[in-house]
Amino acid sequence: MGRRARTRRVATITALLATAMTISLAAGCSTPGDGRDDGRAPDKDLRHSPEQTPAAEGSVLAVKIDNVRQAKPQTGLNAADIVYVEQVEGGLSRLMAVYASELPEAVGPVRSARESDLELLRQFDDPTLAFSGAQRKLLPLIDRAPINAQPPGRTSGAYYRGTDKPAPHNLYLRPDRLLPATPGAGALTTGFRYGAAPSGGTADTSETVRYPAARFTFTWSEDRAGWLVSQDGAPTVTSDGERPAPATVVVQYVTIRKSDYHDSTGNYTPYTETIGSGKAKVLRDGRSYDVDWKRAKAADGTDFTTSDGNPVNFAEGQVWVVFAKAS
Structure with a gap:
């Protein structure tokens, strides 16, 4: 199983000066x-x-x-x-x-x-x-x-x-x-590999993934060396005023089926199957790559490979994985 090879800054942890309230x-x-x-x-x-x-x-x-x-x-x-x-x-x-x-x-x-x-x-x-x-x-x-x-x-x-x-x-x-x-x-025993970009790919500066009631758009930014995240047509901005810009975005096409559980109004929870195999699109460095994914069993990470079976490297930095329904 591949393991993540990058090292990121470890922040000093400071406890928030807030009184804990009773949580229900x-x-x-x-x-x-x-x-x-x-x-x-x-x-x-x-x-x-x-x-x-x-x-x-x-x-x-x-x-x-x-x-x-x-x-x-x-x-x-x-x-x-x-x-x-x-x-x-x-x-x-x-x-x-x-x-x-x-x-x-x-x-x-x-x-x-x-x-x-x-x-x-x-x-x-x-x-x-x-x-x-x-x-x-x-x-x-x-x-x-x-x-x-x-x-x-x-x-x-x-x-x-x-x-x-x-x-x-x-x-x-x-x-x-x-x-x-x-x-x-x-x-991070995800199976993800990091390194030089694979050969080929297609120049790509924007990709959108749609759910029935939600929409994600990832737009390449040379300045940020990442993909700016937007949701439902509006830029995603965190509470510190920063926009997430993952270095790699994976659109992983999976089976999304109805689970056995539902909420109080009778809406059944979708079940996203992450074990198995299928197609995916990897976005990095302003390009997109059509790849295959495979996760043989629950304890395994997920392998992403080209059509000829070669491992696909992600760019160093944050990764967003969007589970999209396979057609």
């Missing part, structure tokens, strides 16, 4: 974007003891991040090594940001987990998952999964409510409460 899991899994709570399970249903020890060094931190209009601007996105984009109920989107090289002071808004997340996270060794709740029937699967599940209430002071947005779009995480130190790029 009812903020977790309402229909995306409608701003309502849906009676999600309280904290006591998600923890086996009043407090769980934070993750050991060596494991990545994955955070589920709200991505509807009411949740923006988001916090901590630019520090992530990888940002996964997935389709959720109502054709909307949600993000999973993965941190190994750097921990920001805060990340959020934090929202609920999905069944697909458990499959995706199996590629990492004992990953920590920060999330704000889940479908009640999914909770036993989360408890059994080989992850360090960290909903609100499990580790003291890890979460707080901001005052900038209405609930449930104002729940934030202090990452340093969950990881004692950054594990480093070696923990």
Whole structure:
């Protein structure tokens, strides 16, 4: 399995001077974007003891991040090594940001987990998952999964409510409460390879990916040496005023099917299958490459290869992976 070969600056972790507020899991899994709570399970249903020890060094931190209009601007996105984009109920989107090289002071808004997340996270060794709740029937699967599940209430002071947005779009995480130190790029057992660009490709300065109720556009910027992110026709800007500009964007075409779980209004959660094989488009250095992807089993990372089987290198820097429905 390939491991990420780059080293990024490790930020000094400073605790936010905010008083932790009582967090209810009812903020977790309402229909995306409608701003309502849906009676999600309280904290006591998600923890086996009043407090769980934070993750050991060596494991990545994955955070589920709200991505509807009411949740923006988001916090901590630019520090992530990888940002996964997935389709959720109502054709909307949600993000999973993965941190190994750097921990920001805060990340959020934090929202609920999905069944697909458990499959995706199996590629990492004992990953920590920060999330704000889940479908009640999914909770036993989360408890059994080989992850360090960290909903609100499990580790003291890890979460707080901001005052900038209405609930449930104002729940934030202090990452340093969950990881004692950054594990480093070696923990990113994704199968991604980094290095010189492959030969060929097509000059490409803009690509758009559409979900039923969301749209992402990635525009190449020579100045940033990355792909500026826009969503639903508007530039994506984080709470610190910066635009995410990942060095590599992967549009990975996958099977997206209906899962066994639904929200309080009866909308079934899409299940994104990340094990298997298929086609993908890799964007780097102002060019696009049509490639193949393969992930044989859950514990494996994902291999990206050209049509003749040669590995495809990503550019050094942040990677966004957008899971798009295969035609």
